[in-house]
Amino acid sequence: MIKQLDSVSFAYLLKPENVFFLKGEFSRESAVGFLTEKIYPQLENVISGKMLSQKVAEVESSNQVLETGFYIPHAKFTEIGRFYMALGLLPSGFNDQASGLTVKAVMLLLSPNKPVFFQKHLNMLSKLSRIFQPAFIETLLSSSSPEAACAILHKAI
């Protein structure tokens, strides 16, 4: 039996340099692609860009946008030893074809693929889903900069 009961703590993971305002036209794929590209420099010593894109795209195919209009593309890698996050805020949003929902916030989450991290991984998904309610996303979108958005997020968490 695998039993994982660790608590979650991820506020420190999201720094202003990982928060992006995606202005202009975006689709689900391009938004995820943008964040993958931006997060890659932090991982380039451990995994290849191709591997990162492939894995994210693989998980993407079965992933769903949440009812709240928040989207969490996520993937697990055995090669990494900690969590990585990148937040994309889309003032214009994009329409998700699969669900018909308008998405204004995308959080890319990369987790270590080890049993000991799985509980934390799930806690992160749960906590992000709870925090990113429509009103909170609007607050983030109205913030002036990544630093301000990060401050709002840290306060919420």
Add this chain to the structure above:
Amino acid sequence: MRPNKSKQVLLLSTAMLSFISFWKAASIILCDFGSSAYYAGGIAMKAFGPAFPWYIMGVMLFAGLMLGVYTESCTMFVRGGVYVVVKEAMGKVMAKLSVSALIFDYLLTGPISSVTAGLYLASLLENLLPLMNIDWQMPSRTFAVFFAALVTVYFWRENIRGVEESADNNLRIIGFVTVVAVILMVWAGVTLYIRGFSLPPLRPQFSQEALGWTVNFPWLKTVGIIGIVMAFGHSILALSGIETLAQVYREIEDPKVENLKKAVKTIFIFSILFTGVLTFVSALIIPADLIAGKYSDNLLSGLAFELSGPYWARLAMQSAVVLSGALMLVGAVNTSFVGSNGVLNRVAEDGILHDWFRHLHHKYGTTHRITNIIAITQILIIFISGGDVFLLGEAYAFGVLWSLTFNTASMIILRFKKNDEKRDWMFPCNLKVDNVYVPVGLTVVLMILLAATGMNMLTKKIATIAGVLFTMTFFIIFHISEKLNQTKAQFYAPDADAEEKLNLRREADISSIIPELKKPRCVLIPARNPNNLLHLKTVLETVEDANTDIIVLNAKIARGIATGQEAMGEEDKELFRAVVLMAEKYGKTVKPLLVFSNDPFYSIAQVAQTIGVDEIVMGVSGSTGAETQLEKLAMAWGMLKRSEGAAKIVTARVIWEGRQMSYQLS
């Protein structure tokens, strides 16, 4: 951002499956099985004279063996009964024959019980009304016929309206009957002490009527073993109602097999004391000429009236006996409606009864045509019998014996046919040869049954003629129905009503079921595939029914906007049937729910949070895998959770063969 309304969960239906204690199960069976105490002795006396109490006691002891046969068959088939067991062992043709005999048994249960109740009431009125200066002139049989017809009409109406038999009522009736029986026994003991007694003769003296066709076979002497078998055959109707055990087993609560054994022991002890001992005591206290005459139709009423004591006390005792008897016998009339309806619906599921019979009542949704046929047939039988219980009893034994014989023979065959199947309980006296437990004990039981069946065919002219006619009629109906259904199946899609009706209830939202969840713990079990219920099995095997509510949730994917008129599909029915069967097997209560949503994980999280479950147990999905399932649930859980709060810990588990993964939802 537009909220997707189609994802709002709509609770469409619920189907509560509840289970009963062994006391209640025993009381349901005894209301049918035990009721024969009121007429079996009188009928046997009329057939072979004062030796009858020995044979009634013998039949009650034999009932212990038959209960053993049924215990083994019940543990093998949760939804058993003669039809299922015989079909499994001997095939469909023999199953149709056996169930035809059983229907004959059920059709006669109503008339013999209601007529007997009428005769008991008439005997009481004969004593009571003169005290009130009322001139009572109506012959008791005429009164019994009209009373029986009224009772039948009453239960016909109740069954058309779908009023369910309450196990609580059965328990109250048996409780009252037990109290009356104990008083009667103690008083009878005192009477015997005062008056003294002599034991009845062992040798039966058959009436000409009871010899039937055997008078044409001079070599068949009514002495020795043949005489014993003949007398046994005339007493065997005291076994009627034992088949109810197979019908009730599915409702017995966890631990199912243990409770079945307890119910069987209770039934056996009650039958020995109530039917066996009271019949015996009656023969010791009531003079033989009165049993043959005045009390032939109301033996226990006669026992009460012939006790030692003041007139008013005996009259009060007689009133109590008649009241308890009437309640038990009238209950048996309802059992005959419910039983025959249940058996006919069971065979209909197997496609051997034409859909015409199963047409649902436009208002009450009951199988009114079957109920009408049962009622009309029973009323006809009542009027044809003219209130003669002996006549009814003669015919009654046919269905009882044949269904028991088929059942026992099938259990023997299954020992060889399903020798690899582990039995939770096995009828004793077996010889282990290789992998087969050769059923010596069962074979002895079958030999006794065959002897009695064969002899009854010769001695009971009415039973043989009427029984064969009825059985063949039903067999032909089943056969033609089967052929028609086969033809129909080639042209039409399967009938939506062809399976068991699920108890559907449309609710506005999930919160409406919260008041129904009264146990300290609650487990939510999402399920979609009837072939992937290992997680449900694991929960049923481990949780305590007394302290855990089990909710099985089918989160059905529905695209588009919810209309509130979504219906169950075939796959949903199949799933619920599998869930109900599994719950029946373990005797644990489950509450199956169907919700429509375009995100099953959203539904699971919403139902779990609304109800406040303690645990969510999922089966592994072959397409996504356990980790992805937990990820999706975690996201849905978080999205729906409005605040951190001091919420209780909810465990999510995914179970698959040999493994499980647990996670605490935050």
